[in-house]
Each structure stands twice: as structure tokens, then as C-alpha cells.
Amino acid sequence: MGKVRRVMRCYNCGAVLQSKKKNESGYIPEELLENYTGDGQVLYCQKCFDFMKGINTGALEQNIDKAMIKILDDAVATDAYIIWVVDLFAFNGTINPELAKKMKKLKVAVIGTHRDLFSSLIKDETLIRFLNERFEEVGIVPDSVTILGNEDNVDIVELMKKYNEARKAHDIYLIGSKMSGKTSLINRMFKYYNNKTKWPIKTENYRGTNVKVMSIPLSNSSFIYELPGFSLATSVVGKVEKDVQKLIIPRRKIETHYRTLAKGDALAAGSLGYFELFSGKPTAIKFYCAEGVEIKKLAADKVSEFIEENNRKRSLRPVSERITSFRDYDFFEYTMENDGQVHDISVEGLGWISFVAKGQIIRVMFPKGAALKESLAKLR
Ligand SMILES: Nc1nc2c(ncn2[C@@H]2O[C@H](COP(=O)(O)OP(=O)(O)OP(=O)(O)O)[C@@H](O)[C@H]2O)c(=O)[nH]1
Ligand SMILES: [Mg+2]
Structure with missing residues (x-):
């Protein structure tokens, strides 16, 4: 299986945290980054330090009552x-x-x-x-x-x-x-x-x-x-409004979208998920989702702009009013092995991408607290 690593972002402004350049965005003292345990701990860039609250909460698995x-x-x-x-x-x-x-x-x-x-x-x-x-x-x-x-x-x-x-x-x-x-x-x-x-x-x-x-x-x-069903708190379904749920729960057949991502490309699934090829050779991917989910390829560095614009224009469905800024997403990074096998990265309740693992780094942004999972492919 691939190796997953949290991409550390400032909770407040969303900048990727770094401790190399003091005057650039996302700067945080090195020891804070190094000592980060992920255990109920919150990280802010130096600039946003005063507004401390929240965390990259990615649950990865479901909670049980x-x-x-x-x-x-x-x-x-x-x-x-x-x-x-x-x-x-x-x-x-x-x-x-x-x-x-x-x-x-x-x-x-x-x-x-x-x-x-x-x-x-x-x-x-x-x-x-x-x-x-x-x-x-x-x-x-x-x-x-x-x-x-x-x-x-x-x-x-x-x-x-x-x-x-x-x-x-x-x-x-x-x-x-x-x-x-x-x-x-x-x-x-x-x-x-x-x-x-x-x-x-x-x-x-x-x-x-x-x-x-x-x-x-x-x-x-x-x-x-x-027994009553386990909570959908880690499913995107449990995080969005009723009308958005209708778009993301498949009613008929699951749709398969085919795209090739080059380094720096991201695939947007409405405003609910972004899959970015951060490094590696161009990769053919399949994205499986409900028919109500629209997808689009865009430059990864335009994602934040896109989120803002899509909130206003709603040109790519689904858009949830509960997920509108960087703070409403979790952000994870997978370093894939180079095993030549088909793997999936899946966001619970939204869908999954499927591709041949060749040592790529893939970043995924998805509604905060939803479960994310990488495994050998479901359909292979
Ligand atoms: N297409 C399809 N829909 C299904 C299938 N099984 C269940 N559903 C639908 O999925 C929804 C949930 O099904 P339920 O049987 O109520 O699920 P449950 O596990 O009892 O859910 P809770 O009582 O909330 O825990 C309903 O709309 C069902 O019609 C299936 O095999 N195929
Ligand atoms: Mg039931």
C-alpha cells in the first residue's frame, strides 16, 4: 500500500506550512512542525498564530458510538x-x-x-x-x-x-x-x-x-x-445538505470518468474533492462517482481560486454551503509505491480514483473529517 502523509497547512489561511523561508507564506518554526503528533494538536503559520483553533482532522476511518x-x-x-x-x-x-x-x-x-x-x-x-x-x-x-x-x-x-x-x-x-x-x-x-x-x-x-x-x-x-447504522459522520454524505446528498448518492449505475493528470494537474469533483498529481509521470486515472457529480481538470495552483469562484457561480456541481473555504477541507498526500498495480484512493461517500501506482505523489483535498482510504483497486 502507498504511504500517506498529512500535508500540513495553516488552519487559518490554508497556506502549506514550511519552516525554510521566514518571510514567505506558511512559515512556522521548525520545532513545531517536527514535534507535531497529530493528536488533537493544531498548527498555524506564524502569521495566523493569533487565531488558533481547529485542525486537519482527517479521520481516515469511521467513528463508532x-x-x-x-x-x-x-x-x-x-x-x-x-x-x-x-x-x-x-x-x-x-x-x-x-x-x-x-x-x-x-x-x-x-x-x-x-x-x-x-x-x-x-x-x-x-x-x-x-x-x-x-x-x-x-x-x-x-x-x-x-x-x-x-x-x-x-x-x-x-x-x-x-x-x-x-x-x-x-x-x-x-x-x-x-x-x-x-x-x-x-x-x-x-x-x-x-x-x-x-x-x-x-x-x-x-x-x-x-x-x-x-x-x-x-x-x-x-x-x-x-443494530442501528453506524454514523455517517465520516462520509461526505453526512457532511452536506440534503440536496447535495441527492447528487452524490448514486441512484443508477456508477459513472466512470477518464482523465490523464500531468504533474500540477488536479481533478475537481464539484467543490467536494480535489485529486492532484503532485509529482510523477502523467497518470491515466478513472474517477468513479454518482451521475450527479461533475468533474473538471484544472491547474492545482488554481484550486483555491476555483473554490471561491465555484461557490458563486456553481458551474461545477455539487457545491455545498457547508464547504466553502480551505478551512473546510482536509488535505492529505499519498506517496505511492512503484508496484505497477492498480490502486484506489477513495473519499467515503463521494467516490474514488483508480490508477496504476508508479511512485507518484497524489494529494487529496476533501471535506474535513471525511474518511480517506488507499488500497489495491476495487475493480481490477
Ligand atoms: N441501488 C440499491 N439501493 C439499495 C440497496 N440496498 C439498499 N438500498 C437503498 O439504500 C437506502 C438505505 O437502505 P436501508 O436498507 O434503509 O439501509 P440501513 O442499513 O437499514 O440504514 P439505517 O437504518 O439508516 O442504518 C435505501 O434507499 C435503499 O433503498 C441495493 O442493493 N441497491
Ligand atoms: Mg435500517
Whole structure:
């Protein structure tokens, strides 16, 4: 995998921080840059020192609610079977390491949803391999990986049978991000579900928490618990207004845009994401996103001007009123290895670029606090 490094910018003015030239923009004393731990710490250029607040917060991974963690401790304590539902489009960034550490102790079946958004030329095996890789990366070897989409012909009865055997009479906890497709899956299962137990299906606060959980009895002593979705706080979807969400969530097929970036070029995805080839040979990239996202190639040093102008003119959608100045973005830099393999850099909820890694440096600017992830490509 490529190496990621935060590009340090002054929080206040957005200038790239440097400690070489005192009179130039972004100057900061060397020891401040050197001792920066990234841990809740804030950096300002000397000039903006008086206005100290905020940070380059790039989360890289999703946050999980404390109450939810408590519930999942129960899952671990009872050796429950986990069904982890993930949205194949907005997947990167959704595995929280703390959560993964817990789930590692259990049997985990993975379901990748939204298959219908991908071309039918893409094989299920390709998507299955990608999900296996991402889970194995955090120490989870999935018990099974299933790909689902609207209008597929997956045999749900067979799937339920498979899980029923695999769970070995233990409870099932159905987990996943908000909007990943948990309820859609349950609804598909309900068509064939027959409650022969003494318990009703109910939704109530999980014991000792104020988290609403639906429990569906499987036998007189075991249940499926459908947990609320994990927060979209690290997804661009969770950071923008409703009308912008409509543009970035794909409804039909995912669009693929082809562009070649030369050194100093940036690809703008509306006002929500910028991918810059900072160094390296011209690179052919594909950008995958919803049909509502417009893209444009521009000179990287014109990005700040462009942001300002696009706020006014809205010539490249989507534009969010919540993300209007440099301060509203995080800024990261990937130094890619030179392995000749196809890699993705993905901004959760917005889309991803895909390209052959040849030692390039790629800078990504994206809404502050969204999750960013680099990995071997999803579609390869
Ligand atoms: N195209 C497509 N849309 C899907 C698929 N699965 C779910 N959706 C849609 O995605 C949205 C969210 O689905 P839900 O099933 O409500 O997701 P959830 O995981 O229960 O979400 P929360 O209850 O918020 O945690 C809905 O608009 C669904 O119609 C799928 O496979 N393909
Ligand atoms: Mg739901």
C-alpha cells in the first residue's frame, strides 16, 4: 500500500506550512512542525498564530458510538454470529479499527450491497475479492462474502439456511453503516420468515443502553439483533445538505470518468474533492462517482481560486454551503509505491480514483473529517 502523509497547512489561511523561508507564506518554526503528533494538536503559520483553533482532522476511518461498542461487547461475550452489511459504493473508510478488533473474535459473514450500481461486466468475484482483502487487512477472515443488489436473483432462503447453520444456535448481530442496506435485507428475509417461537418481533432499547434495536426471534433462545447504522459522520454524505446528498448518492449505475493528470494537474469533483498529481509521470486515472457529480481538470495552483469562484457561480456541481473555504477541507498526500498495480484512493461517500501506482505523489483535498482510504483497486 502507498504511504500517506498529512500535508500540513495553516488552519487559518490554508497556506502549506514550511519552516525554510521566514518571510514567505506558511512559515512556522521548525520545532513545531517536527514535534507535531497529530493528536488533537493544531498548527498555524506564524502569521495566523493569533487565531488558533481547529485542525486537519482527517479521520481516515469511521467513528463508532460508545453505546454501540457496549452492545457489541455482548456479541463477543455470547460468541454471536455477525452479519456485517457494507455498501459496495461507499465502502472505503467504513471499517473502524476498534470495532474490527472486537469483531475479529467472532465469525463474521460479510454482505456487500448496491451491486446493481456496478456494471454487469464486473464479476461478483472481483467485488468479493476486494471485500475479502479489506477485511483481512484488519484481521477479519470473513466466514462468507455475499454480494447483493436491487433486482438480483440471490436465493434468500438458501442464504438464510447458510447463516442458520453457521451461527451454531448463537444469536446473530446484523451490523453496518447507516444506509448500507440492513433494513432492505431484513425486509427480503421477512418474506420467508415464519415466527414459530414464543417471542414477538420487537424494537426496543437494547438492555442497559438507549440504542433502539430490533430483535427477531430465531428460536426460543436465540435472536437476530438489527443494530442501528453506524454514523455517517465520516462520509461526505453526512457532511452536506440534503440536496447535495441527492447528487452524490448514486441512484443508477456508477459513472466512470477518464482523465490523464500531468504533474500540477488536479481533478475537481464539484467543490467536494480535489485529486492532484503532485509529482510523477502523467497518470491515466478513472474517477468513479454518482451521475450527479461533475468533474473538471484544472491547474492545482488554481484550486483555491476555483473554490471561491465555484461557490458563486456553481458551474461545477455539487457545491455545498457547508464547504466553502480551505478551512473546510482536509488535505492529505499519498506517496505511492512503484508496484505497477492498480490502486484506489477513495473519499467515503463521494467516490474514488483508480490508477496504476508508479511512485507518484497524489494529494487529496476533501471535506474535513471525511474518511480517506488507499488500497489495491476495487475493480481490477
Ligand atoms: N441501488 C440499491 N439501493 C439499495 C440497496 N440496498 C439498499 N438500498 C437503498 O439504500 C437506502 C438505505 O437502505 P436501508 O436498507 O434503509 O439501509 P440501513 O442499513 O437499514 O440504514 P439505517 O437504518 O439508516 O442504518 C435505501 O434507499 C435503499 O433503498 C441495493 O442493493 N441497491
Ligand atoms: Mg435500517
